[in-house]
Amino acid sequence: MASSLTRNCSRFSKAISVRFMSNLPENTVYGGPKPQNPNQRVTLTHLRQKHRKGEPITVVTAYDYPSAVHLDTAGIDVCLVGDSASMVVHGHDTTLPISLDEMLVHCRAVARGAKRPLLVGDLPFGTYESSSSQAVDTAVRVLKEGGMDAIKLEGGSASRITAAKAIVEAGIAVIGHVGLTPQAISVLGGFRPQGRNIASAVKVVETAMALQEAGCFSVVLECVPPPVAAAATSALKIPTIGIGAGPFCSGQVLVYHDLLGMMQHPHHAKVTPKFCKQYANVGEVINKALMEYKEEVSKKVFPGPSHSPYKITASELDGFLTELQKLGFDKAASAAASAAENMEPSE
Amino acid sequence: MAASLVRSCCSRASRAITTVRFMSNVPEDTVYGGPKPQNSNQRVTLTQLRQKHRKGEPITMVTAYDYPSAVHIDTAGIDVCLVGDSAAMVVHGYDTTLPISLEEMLVHCRAVARGAKRPLLVGDLPFGTYESSTNQAVDTAVRVLKEGGMDAIKLEGGSPSRITAAKSIVEAGIAVMGHVGLTPQAISVLGGFRPQGKNIASAVKVVETAMALQEAGCFSVVLECVPPPVAAAATSALNIPTIGIGAGPFCSGQVLVYHDLLGMMQHPHHAKVTPKFCKQYAQVGEVINKALLEYKEEVSKHLFPGPSHSPYKISSSDLDGFLSELQKLGLDKAASDAAASAEKMDHSDSPSSQ
Numbered sequence: 230m231a232s233s234l235t236r237n238c239s240r241f242s243k244a245i246s247v248r249f250m251s252n253l254p255e256n257t258v259y260g261g262p263k264p265q266n267p268n269q270r271v272t273l274t275h276l277r278q279k280h281r282k283g284e285p286i287t288v289v290t291a292y293d294y295p296s297a298v299h300l301d302t303a304g305i306d307v308c309l310v311g312d313s314a315s316m317v318v319h320g321h322d323t324t325l326p327i328s329l330d331e332m333l334v335h336c337r338a339v340a341r342g343a344k345r346p347l348l349v350g351d352l353p354f355g356t357y358e359s360s361s362s363q364a365v366d367t368a369v370r371v372l373k374e375g376g377m378d379a380i381k382l383e384g385g386s387a388s389r390i391t392a393a394k395a396i397v398e399a400g401i402a403v404i405g406h407v408g409l410t411p412q413a414i415s416v417l418g419g420f421r422p423q424g425r426n427i428a429s430a431v432k433v434v435e436t437a438m439a440l441q442e443a444g445c446f447s448v449v450l451e452c453v454p455p456p457v458a459a460a461a462t463s464a465l466k467i468p469t470i471g472i473g474a475g476p477f478c479s480g481q482v483l484v485y486h487d488l489l490g491m492m493q494h495p496h497h498a499k500v501t502p503k504f505c506k507q508y509a510n511v512g513e514v515i516n517k518a519l520m521e522y523k524e525e526v527s528k529k530v531f532p533g534p535s536h537s538p539y540k541i542t543a544s545e546l547d548g549f550l551t552e553l554q555k556l557g558f559d560k561a562a563s564a565a566a567s568a569a570e571n572m573e574p575s576e
Numbered sequence: 577m578a579a580s581l582v583r584s585c586c587s588r589a590s591r592a593i594t595t596v597r598f599m600s601n602v603p604e605d606t607v608y609g610g611p612k613p614q615n616s617n618q619r620v621t622l623t624q625l626r627q628k629h630r631k632g633e634p635i636t637m638v639t640a641y642d643y644p645s646a647v648h649i650d651t652a653g654i655d656v657c658l659v660g661d662s663a664a665m666v667v668h669g670y671d672t673t674l675p676i677s678l679e680e681m682l683v684h685c686r687a688v689a690r691g692a693k694r695p696l697l698v699g700d701l702p703f704g705t706y707e708s709s710t711n712q713a714v715d716t717a718v719r720v721l722k723e724g725g726m727d728a729i730k731l732e733g734g735s736p737s738r739i740t741a742a743k744s745i746v747e748a749g750i751a752v753m754g755h756v757g758l759t760p761q762a763i764s765v766l767g768g769f770r771p772q773g774k775n776i777a778s779a780v781k782v783v784e785t786a787m788a789l790q791e792a793g794c795f796s797v798v799l800e801c802v803p804p805p806v807a808a809a810a811t812s813a814l815n816i817p818t819i820g821i822g823a824g825p826f827c828s829g830q831v832l833v834y835h836d837l838l839g840m841m842q843h844p845h846h847a848k849v850t851p852k853f854c855k856q857y858a859q860v861g862e863v864i865n866k867a868l869l870e871y872k873e874e875v876s877k878h879l880f881p882g883p884s885h886s887p888y889k890i891s892s893s894d895l896d897g898f899l900s901e902l903q904k905l906g907l908d909k910a911a912s913d914a915a916a917s918a919e920k921m922d923h924s925d926s927p928s929s930q
Contacts, residue, residue, distance in 0.1 A: 285875045289868065293642075294669030295840050299861070302842075303868035319683075320643030320690035331683055334668075341669035422888040427897035430890065434902065434910065454890040459917035460902060464910035475886040477917045481875045489867055491644050493651075504885050506874075508867035511860055512648070518838055518857035519638065519652035525855075526636045526830045536853050537824040539771040541779065541803035548776035553783065553809060561783065561813035568808030568826050 270378070271306050271347040273402060273446050279306070279480075280468040286447075286480025288349075288470050289488065292318050292335045296485050297342030307470075308346040309482060310336045310377065312353045312412070317486040324411045325354045329367060336375030349404055350377035354412040357382055357392055364392035368401045379403065381449065383410035385436025390443050397444030405440030407433050407461075408474065409452035422473070424453035430460075437461045437469070449482065450474040452504070473504030491515075534572065541569075619727070620655050620696040622751060622795050628655070628829075629817040635796075635829025637698075637819055638837065641667050641684045645834050646691025656819075657695040658730065658831060659685045661702045661761070666835040673760045674703045678716060685724030698753055699726035703761040706731055706741060713741035717750045728752065730798065732759035734785025739792050746793030754789030756782050756810075757823065758801035771822070773802035779809075786810045786818070798831065799823040801853070822853030840864075883924040890918075 279286050288307040291297045292314045300308045314335050315327035336350045350371040357364035368380045379402035382393060393403050408423045417423075424430040434457070437448045447468045450458045455475025462469045462478050471478030486492065487505040493512025501507065525531035541549070546569055553562040628635050637656040640646045641663045649657045663684050664676035685699045699720040706713035717729045728751035731742060742752050757772045766772075773779040783806070786797045796817050799807045804824025811818045811827050820827030835841065836854040842861025850856065874880035890898065895918055902911035 285878060287872050287875045289871070293667045295666065295835060295861075297669075298841065299864050299868060303865055303872060305868060305872060317644065318642045319687045320646075330679075334680055334683065338668045425888065425890050426894050427901060430894070430898040431901045431905075434907070435905075452888060454888045455886050455921050456890060456895060456914040456918040457898070460898070460907070460910040460914035463913035464902075464907050471881075473881075473886075473888060475888075475917070475921070476878060476881050477913070481880065483871065486644060488871055489864060492647065503887050504881060506871075506880055506885050508870050509863050511863055511867075512644075514858050514860055514863055515648050515838055516652055518860075519648060519654060521857050522638070522832065522837055522855075523636050523652055523654060526634045529634060529825055531830065531855055532820075532822075532825050532853060536855050537804050537822075538852050539774070539801055539803045539822060539824075541774050541805060545775050545779070546805060549779040549806070549809070552776060552780045553813075556780075556784075558783070558809070558813050561809040564812035564826070565805040565809035568824070569805040571826075572804050572824070 270345060273347075273379075276306065276347065276447065276468060286468055286470060288480060288482035290314075290482070290485045291339050291343065292485070293338045294342040297339040300485075301343040301345050305346050306480070307482075308339060308343045308348050309381065310339050310348070310350045310375070311381075311484065312351040313484050315353075317484060317491070323414060327353050329353055329356045329370065333370065333375045336371060336377050340376030348376070348378045349381050350375050350379075352380055352382045358388070361388075361392045361395040365395050365399045365401075368396045368403075369399065372401055379446070381406055383412050385432070385439060390436075390439045393440055393445055394443040403440075403443075403445045404470070405437065405443075405445040405448040406451065407436045407440070407448060408450045411451075420452075422452040422454070424457040430454075430457045433457050434461045434464055437465055441465050441467050447479075450478055473502060537572065619694060622696075622728075625655065625696065625796065625817060635817055635819060637829060637831035639663075639831070639834045640688050640692065641834070642687045643691040646688040649834075650692040650694050654695055655829070656831075657688060657692045657697050659688050659697070659699045659724070659726065660730075660833065661700040662833050664702075666833060666840070672763060676702050678702055678705045678719065682719065682724045685720060685726050689725030697725070697727045698730050699724050699728075701729055701731045707737070710737075710741050710744045714744050714748050714750075717745045717752075718748065721750055728795070730755055732756075732761050734781070734788060739785075739788045742789055742794060743792040752789075752792075752794045753819075754786065754792075754794040754797040755800065756785045756789070756797060757799045760800075769801075771801040771803070773806040779803075779806045782806050783810045783813055786814055790814050790816050796828075799827055822851060883921065886921065892918075 276286055287305045288309055289300050289305050290309045290311040290313055291300050292310060297308060312324040312327055315321045315324045332353050340348060352367050356367040371377050371380050381404040383406040385407050393405060396403050409420060414420060424433045433453055440448050445467060447470055449470045450461060452473040455477055458471055458474040459477035468479030470480040470482050472482045483505055487501055488508050490507040490510040491512050493510060493516055550562045550566055625635055636654045637658055638649050638654050639658045639660040639662055640649050641659060646657060661673040661676055664670045664673045681702050689697060701716050705716040720726050720729050730753040732755040734756050742754060745752050763769060773782045782802055789797050794816060796819055798819045799810060801822040804826055807820055807823040808826035817828030819829040819831050821831045832854055836850055837857050839856040839859040840861050842865055899911045899915055
């Protein structure tokens, strides 16, 4: 029976044949059969394999549906819903103001768009630092309500290590983050590179190892000198993801807007980080397009006939003109009549 | 004393504070937060839109949903920035505009307000936040201005209750933009995203509801997806400007969705759902795809980051100390890898390798 069903060409009946396969319980998919998705979600296993083979892992941030789709289409391994949203999406000067509810909205939008990359959500400032239970609660929400696969948290103090461990024990995969940790600019005194003296460099390596010990599956190294990143990468069994940390990490991450050159305004060009390569100048493209739209509208060039697709039949139009006149709108009626004539030649 | 204070001090702050404060037409306490730098690009107001309309100059409007898009719209000199509930579709990936909540819209509004200092800011009232009573409508509109930082609101529809709601919002001191024709929040009764005004009754209704909204105090009306002659009739019958989308060239102005006009989504599936009345002024999606593929390739081939994108240094003495500490901790391999990497970075910095 199964084979005759499979020979039948509709996708739906192929799904039925799936249900009759012995290794898949009938009730596997409560929502009904889903179309076969050839692009499976990237998992920790895939990342482990890449790391083992020495293949660099690619990570990019995303904050909404379109950017998530773009990352998926480009085949990026990991999609990070970063609290950098606070700066690049919301326009704040730091990552501190964004709330958990706002992060969850970003996470959900990204989850809707990116079906293949591993989805990691940042725990925002103020949602995980005061106790381990607060940290676990926040991490749970990011997966449960945000639709993420894993979380990232910053820092390497003893309480952070404890929090990371508690989150892992709650069954949630954790990426650590050491070096420059933007949520800590208050104590760091700004966005300052770390690991530039002996004590700081050793601390980077030690905290990375402690995070590995706590169960993290990866650690982000931000803004440290390349040799320090190389040491940490070498000392760890888990992959390191670098940003402004040189070429010796197991993978790289960049902020979407920075790598795309999304902001072309001179003021913003100044704040693009120097470790970030701009792979495009989307901001210039956008500016040019908007200026052209503005010009075409101002010169009454847009919309032309090809962008004015909706028609009214001649008989309906006549009836309409009559009604307008009955209502005393003679001027409107003649405007409508000449508009119709105006549109005629293009058809 | 004022004159010597002005001449003496060269810091911008004191010049700004002392000269402004001693001018007789500006009370000392005008700006509680302290003097702001002079902004030569003043905010677009209803008065300016009225002037454009009077002179027959088309009004330009584009949607924005976050800080960067708001900055772009400001930089391009667009007149009106609409924080549309189209965010539900283009930002959040839903199939309709219905799911977005007021809280989410307010987040979008605030982000846009931070970025766009010159365009007039209009915020959409999302589905479900203004239809059940006039009170609800006024409360929502107030939040969009108070918490969202917008200058005006837009609401959809022309039923009597909507007209009444619009009137109450105007009476609450909030400028209202109407919206007739295809009203996306009503796709349930419309049976989908279907153009309106294609038969006599529907066409007359477009004109009549637009006029009723004007009567209620609206400063403008959006006409969406109606045949050009119908839009022309409404534009002619009204004293206030009409802003068209998929309504032909006879409106007082035009509006398009940011993502659509920029071709933000290049995925084939999305190309199918770009509205046919929308001209794509760029193919940003293609540009983004190309950039991401290049990044992926460069990372995979260990080309990025190169020396020019690895700017942070550690002095050689600190490096030596670091290597010693690593060895003390028993991390010999890490120490030698660090040493090797430092040499590699030195090599690539040297003139011979460039």
